[in-house]
Amino acid sequence: MLLAVDAGGTSTRALVATVDGRCLGTAVAGAGNPRAAGAERALRSLSTASREALAAAGVPARRVRVAVVAMAGSEDGVRTADLARALGVAGERVHRVSDLLAMFCSGALEPAGAALVAGTGSVAARVEGRRPVRLVGGSGWLLGDAGSGFWTGRRVARAAVAALDGSGPPTALAGALVAELGLDGDPSGDPNGDANGDPSDEPPRAGLRPQVLVRVLEALHGGDPLRLARLAPLAFRLAPRDPLAADLVRSVHDALARLVDAVAGPGPLVAGGGLWRHGVLGSPLPLSQPLAQALEGVQLRSADDGLLGAAVLAVRALGLRDEAVAAAAQRLRDTASTPPAAAGTPTTGGDR
Amino acid sequence: MLLAVDAGGTSTRALVATVDGRCLGTAVAGAGNPRAAGAERALRSLSTASREALAAAGVPARRVRVAVVAMAGSEDGVRTADLARALGVAGERVHRVSDLLAMFCSGALEPAGAALVAGTGSVAARVEGRRPVRLVGGSGWLLGDAGSGFWTGRRVARAAVAALDGSGPPTALAGALVAELGLDGDPSGDPNGDANGDPSDEPPRAGLRPQVLVRVLEALHGGDPLRLARLAPLAFRLAPRDPLAADLVRSVHDALARLVDAVAGPGPLVAGGGLWRHGVLGSPLPLSQPLAQALEGVQLRSADDGLLGAAVLAVRALGLRDEAVAAAAQRLRDTASTPPAAAGTPTTGGDR
Numbered sequence A, B: 001m002l003l004a005v006d007a008g009g010t011s012t013r014a015l016v017a018t019v020d021g022r023c024l025g026t027a028v029a030g031a032g033n034p035r036a037a038g039a040e041r042a043l044r045s046l047s048t049a050s051r052e053a054l055a056a057a058g059v060p061a062r063r064v065r066v067a068v069v070a071m072a073g074s075e076d077g078v079r080t081a082d083l084a085r086a087l088g089v090a091g092e093r094v095h096r097v098s099d100l101l102a103m104f105c106s107g108a109l110e111p112a113g114a115a116l117v118a119g120t121g122s123v124a125a126r127v128e129g130r131r132p133v134r135l136v137g138g139s140g141w142l143l144g145d146a147g148s149g150f151w152t153g154r155r156v157a158r159a160a161v162a163a164l165d166g167s168g169p170p171t172a173l174a175g176a177l178v179a180e181l182g183l184d185g186d187p188s189g190d191p192n193g194d195a196n197g198d199p200s201d202e203p204p205r206a207g208l209r210p211q212v213l214v215r216v217l218e219a220l221h222g223g224d225p226l227r228l229a230r231l232a233p234l235a236f237r238l239a240p241r242d243p244l245a246a247d248l249v250r251s252v253h254d255a256l257a258r259l260v261d262a263v264a265g266p267g268p269l270v271a272g273g274g275l276w277r278h279g280v281l282g283s284p285l286p287l288s289q290p291l292a293q294a295l296e297g298v299q300l301r302s303a304d305d306g307l308l309g310a311a312v313l314a315v316r317a318l319g320l321r322d323e324a325v326a327a328a329a330q331r332l333r334d335t336a337s338t339p340p341a342a343a344g345t346p347t348t349g350g351d352r
Helices: A039-057 A080-089 A099-107 A148-166 A174-180 A209-219 A225-238 A243-263 A273-282 A289-295 A307-317 A320-336 B039-057 B080-087 B099-107 B147-167 B172-180 B210-219 B223-236 B243-262 B274-281 B289-295 B305-319 B322-335
Strands: A002-007 A012-017 A023-029 A066-071 A094-098 A113-118 A122-130 A130-136 A269-272 A299-300 B002-007 B012-017 B023-029 B067-072 B094-098 B113-118 B122-128 B131-137 B269-272 B300-302
Touching: A002 A099, A002 A307, A012 A039, A012 B243, A023 A039, A023 B094, A039 A080, A066 A080, A066 A307, A080 A094, A094 A099, A094 A307, A099 A113, A099 A122, A099 A130, A099 A269, A099 A307, A113 A243, A113 A273, A122 A243, A130 A243, A130 A307, A130 B067, A130 B147, A130 B210, A148 A209, A148 A225, A148 A243, A148 A273, A148 B131, A174 A209, A174 A225, A174 A243, A209 A269, A225 A243, A225 A273, A243 A273, A243 A289, A269 A273, A269 B067, A307 A320, B002 B039, B002 B099, B002 B305, B012 B039, B012 B305, B012 B322, B023 B039, B039 B080, B039 B147, B067 B099, B067 B305, B080 B094, B094 B099, B094 B305, B099 B122, B099 B131, B099 B269, B099 B305, B113 B243, B113 B274, B122 B243, B131 B243, B147 B172, B147 B223, B147 B243, B147 B274, B172 B210, B172 B223, B172 B243, B223 B243, B223 B274, B243 B289, B269 B274, B305 B322
Parallel strands: A002 A066, A066 A094, A113 A269, A269 A299, B002 B067, B067 B094, B113 B269, B269 B300
Antiparallel strands: A002 A012, A012 A023, A113 A122, A122 A130, B002 B012, B012 B023, B113 B122, B122 B131
8 A cells, every 4th residue: 555645835635545556545634834834733734634544545554555745845844754653654664755746746757857836835846867856936935936826916915005005006906905805895984093182183094094005904914924825816817907917917927937947858847736727827818928938848737736746656666667657647547536625725725 | 391202113212302492311212113012012112211311301200291202003002091101291291193294393394295214114104284194105014115125125135045046037136145144155064954864765955956045045034024124235235236236226216206206295305214314315326217206306304213303293282383393493403412223123224
């Protein structure tokens, strides 16, 4: 038996299969990325997902000959021994691989190519000889992740805020954001009414800023900045009729083109993530010229996550020949109904 | 006696003067902006600064006829009664004013004009009839504050990170950032060496990303995002020889031009903040065309903070005539040596 786990920032997926690729059970649990969720919570998610997949398959953990865990990052204090404990599988049977390699293997059996994830974050990898050799992007929401769901959603919010306060050009994104936040037609009172009534004091601040802006800022401030990723779809939705939204979508395309260019080379490009699927491919907008150019002549394939790839890597770890691996991969594809990604950032549900 | 307090995001300054403008004592305490520091800490800073200024002046709190507290925001749960308690002054003698109005009054006696602060954050206000009537910008680091020290410093960091990982064009900002963080010539070992040694696993990740990039990300991640404001000076320093830094400086100018335009009208523009003083005015770079245009024909004045303006507003609150207020303002200017702003973001030490 093999156990494959794909630990993402939003959900953790696990799959149990026979070593020739017959899927016997799958399960989903919560966030499994140690950097996003913390090591303890990530390990708990791993444990839950694998235990439930094993239960669904009716397979005890001791029968697992090989387990592959696909996980982003390595600077996070989770070691293979921790993973083995969480899975209930002996340490020497557990392999940890990069989530991007697993994603690549979900869409490609070739030894070389590239992977791109554009979800809440954005990152790309070059794969050579079945190993990731270069990682580009993925530096996080504060310092990197250009072209990601967060990057796009934050720009939607900033453009709307600037339009509402008069420091930026008008844009339909403002009204769309107000509606998205459920603030249109909000008849409630003045949120600024805290002047002390002394006639020599300033008037209440309600007049200093548009009230709707104050409410938007209240709604968006605080909490996890990554929540802004859920605003990314507004850009794609409005781009056909709003010049600023169209510019923003073009800049998303251009940023992703830079990632694709940075990992270009022989072999297919396996791409996925909510922003890629729904925003870039799922919209009627033409690709920007740099993105069209970056994809020219590229064998483009899709993958939702790294679960199938982690299972294929598990088969390969058993030392089977390429033809046997290919047959197992095909069987996995035929028998595994990938469990749906858990909610979280529903519309840009990329799992990084 | 009058008491003036300017409560900023980095420091709180207090001044005690006679009602005709003779400064008797000043003091500085820590952060006094309730949104940045929390209400409790802000009130403690107010209390400390005012108590020490009163002690320096040898004046008991009960002799204060009028106290003016300049403070940003109003949606923060601090009420005039709280301020009165913190100052030890009867509530009916305490007036709270916008920090931007105080800043304006530090540089102008005119009833109308505009104020601009470009420090860690950025914000502008239109003043009419000695009251702020419109606030533009200042929506915080996540959603606004274009052209601020944080905005600039974050762009410096992002450009450097993209250059280091190959997803962006090369720029001298990368080397400058590495040097600024003290990471140049760092000979220490591989920060990524946590592979488990199993030959079927991936090689250690050191090869996947440039080691210097991993170190830069480690140094910049975590903690308060606003710390990135200290990187803003790199843009101004490198702009004369690096095209990307020059573009960034132009975009700072353009963003501030939009703020100036949004509060344009009769009367002087009182401007200040570390980025404005050291970055925009203190650099040999020409103003961008939009900023030059926005400032054309504008009476530009400087103010470091709102302390002097808060004192002038205190004099005015006593109902004196304009000539008496002007005389008191001149006397304040002559006798008050504004206490230096506390450290915090030393090179873009704007206090918002």
